[in-house]
Amino acid sequence: MTRKQAGLRPVEPVAGNGILSRRLFLERALVAGTAVSMGTGIREASAEPLAVQPWMRTPGSGFAGYGQPSSFEGKVARFIPPSPNPATQGVGPARTPLHLLDGIITPSGLHFERSHSGIPDIDPDQHQLVIHGLVQRPLVFTVDALHRYPMESRIAFIECAGNSQALNAPKPLPLGMAAIHGLVSCAEWTGVRLSTLLDEAGVDRSARWVIAEGGDSASMSRSIPLAKALDDTLVCLYQNGERVRPSNGYPIRLLVPGYEGNLNVKWLRRLELTAAPAMSKDETSRYTILLNDEKAWQFVFPMEVKSLVTRPAPGLKLQGAGFYEISGLAWSGHGSIRKVEVSADGGKSWAPAVLQNPVLSKAPVRFRAPWQWDGGPAVLQSRATDDKGNVQPTRAAFAAERGLRGIFHYNAIASWGINENGEAANVYA
């Protein structure tokens, strides 16, 4: 039966180089027919009975108290660049393999981390959180005491300010998804509003900043504006349902929704209220935005609107021309995502992608768009717009505003070039 016989409309691209209408996802028997006609690796079943595989011939294994991924998924791991100094293991990043994941939740075992002196092994019964400085009543909280307070859950992204900095290089580096973009992840975080705890302590009128200090051996510290601390900042105890993972701050971490990752202080032990910022190492020599005129922006907190195509991507070779889904993630530290557009011709033409529910403020959204690959060269891009009207800039526009000397807050449109073998690579377009 041909498509015409089946009463199907022909599938017309809505943007250059094979981007199809997202309406395909809503119209049954249309994208499906397309896929068959173009070949997706399916084949017609033979009259032979189904093979009985070895794992069907004997009972499977018993139960585990805490389960693990399949041994066949060993390649799905964080990307850990080799340490330049064997004495400083645990200093640097471990990056999320976004191209091997789908949905918006990052499994906690793969959530990115950026640590400044390794991962401390903290006994929660010995750990305390102190709130002091410009308060009426300095207080000490145990982890058990924090469990008495009203909690709040929210799905939120955390992105390291240094994510995607490889795209500042003058020529495209031959790097993959995790190496370039793997410093962003998402979890459902649950904790106590910091405002609740600050009210317990009684904030002095002269306070303007909260200095958050981690309990690692680097005592990593950042200054958070009091207004943000009183708004939506959470003192988190849970990550994706269970207690926060050691590499993400066990037993307590801050979630400062939408703000650069470094402020979401892990292993939180101290909150000092002050009139001025601490000017700590990580807000002076690091995490400032160096401009072309030798000046720098300091205290640029929200991560800008951004999106990535996570599939196709380097390491995921296309198996011949035909139908593929273009899929990725979009987020904004300023609010929620309103629109994501995709392009297969390097930004010459664009078509809107489907946004998956839920669409939440300061949380990533999974987007999807149907694509008919003709087997020729293509350049895949995505462009996100948030509900404040911020639009992800081109690399050229980004460079014109900020220059390319800084390494933080890179949010320009990223490109994967697809060659005739179906291989994807980092390109500038």
Place this chain on the structure above:
Amino acid sequence: MTRKQAGLRPVEPVAGNGILSRRLFLERALVAGTAVSMGTGIREASAEPLAVQPWMRTPGSGFAGYGQPSSFEGKVARFIPPSPNPATQGVGPARTPLHLLDGIITPSGLHFERSHSGIPDIDPDQHQLVIHGLVQRPLVFTVDALHRYPMESRIAFIECAGNSQALNAPKPLPLGMAAIHGLVSCAEWTGVRLSTLLDEAGVDRSARWVIAEGGDSASMSRSIPLAKALDDTLVCLYQNGERVRPSNGYPIRLLVPGYEGNLNVKWLRRLELTAAPAMSKDETSRYTILLNDEKAWQFVFPMEVKSLVTRPAPGLKLQGAGFYEISGLAWSGHGSIRKVEVSADGGKSWAPAVLQNPVLSKAPVRFRAPWQWDGGPAVLQSRATDDKGNVQPTRAAFAAERGLRGIFHYNAIASWGINENGEAANVYA
């Protein structure tokens, strides 16, 4: 400083035995003051400098490709009843410790499982999915081929039809959260709509059912109405971002949103379209609802509206009178949750709880309510209402309709009795 001096309104209960208004969660400096005045284990900080803990004196550990929970959280594990027969390990349930979790996502390592012949160790490159029977074109899909199709992500609960069956006992059994209620979990699932694959095969006009068969050594099989298969059923490849876990069906499982857990067939290998249901073991001798008049209901698919208080709960002893948060989960196989009410006096009086975002169809919602425990006996309950108007029944009303001989689809209001020592126990009220 007293509450009055601080200009705080007195906190009046809105339901019996100390349930406070959920508005407390929205009004800063109110619940906080309450907590302090009643004591939550916090104390005023001394003038001594903060103790420097051992883990701050040396660098922490290096990075892991795939991270794990803290070694201090070893008690957070699935509850696995001892197998009555050593020859049948992996037959039965492993239950989620809901009282030790928060938020709505169940970490995949703790997602409940109910297996009929253990967990097969399936090589995804050898695994295939066949669609045959009343179709125009029988088809075989590899896992790679499925990755070519448009996908969809949704956050959804799965509940075993046998969950909470312990509450059918004539007298309350001395069991805890996981043992009674731990056969419900939630994940973000991602996969291909089954309708897309069925359209590929071309459904014959005479087809009414889809028989789904698992690739375990039990060949666990269930019949799914074709209308549901064509509606929102997903052929899932991803769970909480990563590939589906072995104990939850790696490499392919069905998600039949809102329907009893058993239909969400794991290790999916075969879908046969038929005119009539298969009448498999698990839809005749099991998973039917035995009534008092010796008749049984068969093919009762959606899990009914339900809720549970997960904290306080057995095993989580209250540490003295004062402020606590009552928190739990609510869900409905018929749609989304519209309202959850809580009671501290065994159902004599009720007050609405806060529902956390997102509120999604066929997904659990986390609810929270503030509670001032006076240190005396209390009976905590929750009662959910869904957007179709279904209300969770009392145990008496449930028994009057269905009797208590069956062991499936128990959704009546559950009760935790709190004694004067702050211990919680399963009670009937």
